[in-house]
Amino acid sequence: GDSVTQMEGPVTLSEEAFLTINCTYTATGYPSLFWYVQYPGEGLQLLLKATKADDKGSNKGFEATYRKETTSFHLEKGSVQVSDSAVYFCALSVRSNYQLIWGAGTKLIIKP
């Protein structure tokens, strides 16, 4: 069945470091891909998305490119800040009724 695998956390980085959080997927058909972020004490928020191969989603300095050949959607940011500390979830959707299939989440800790 459809599934999402993302790197385990926590990931601990210093401020201004380069960030990569890996995400790979297995899906039938042509999924849309998403990154959600959950800040402490808040609900999940859509960070970025890509709906077809080679699309690049971007928001708040984060980027992810939909790579069909490697079935990946890795999240990157060139220079992280303490305020980026959160849990990041990769997800996909292949069904017409908006259902999402989630990765396990990766906790990101940025130290000043």
Added chain:
Amino acid sequence: GAVVSQHPSWVICKSGTSVKIECRSLDFQATTMFWYRQFPKQSLMLMATSNEGSKATYEQGVEKDKFLINHASLTLSTLTVTSAHPEDSSFYICSASRGSGGNSYNEQFFGPGTRLTVL
């Protein structure tokens, strides 16, 4: 805009009792609402999808008689855990979407979650 609230944020109850969790879309009408369950260090598991005014669609393996979902209005959905047991202890998250069908993705807006502990 697009704020979703959940109440309560945490609840502790005795085994055998029922617990109701509310999910409200505060500034938009939610045609579709979703209920998820999240175990520690695991991904979100979709429990059910509900459309306003109709019965919820439950995912395979989710007991509909145990997890009662009501979506009586465009701004409110409730999840009632009936005869709760310690294994029902979990983090329950709802989300709401403005979409009502079709092939395009409509963004889900998430509540902050409810921590249920059954003693």
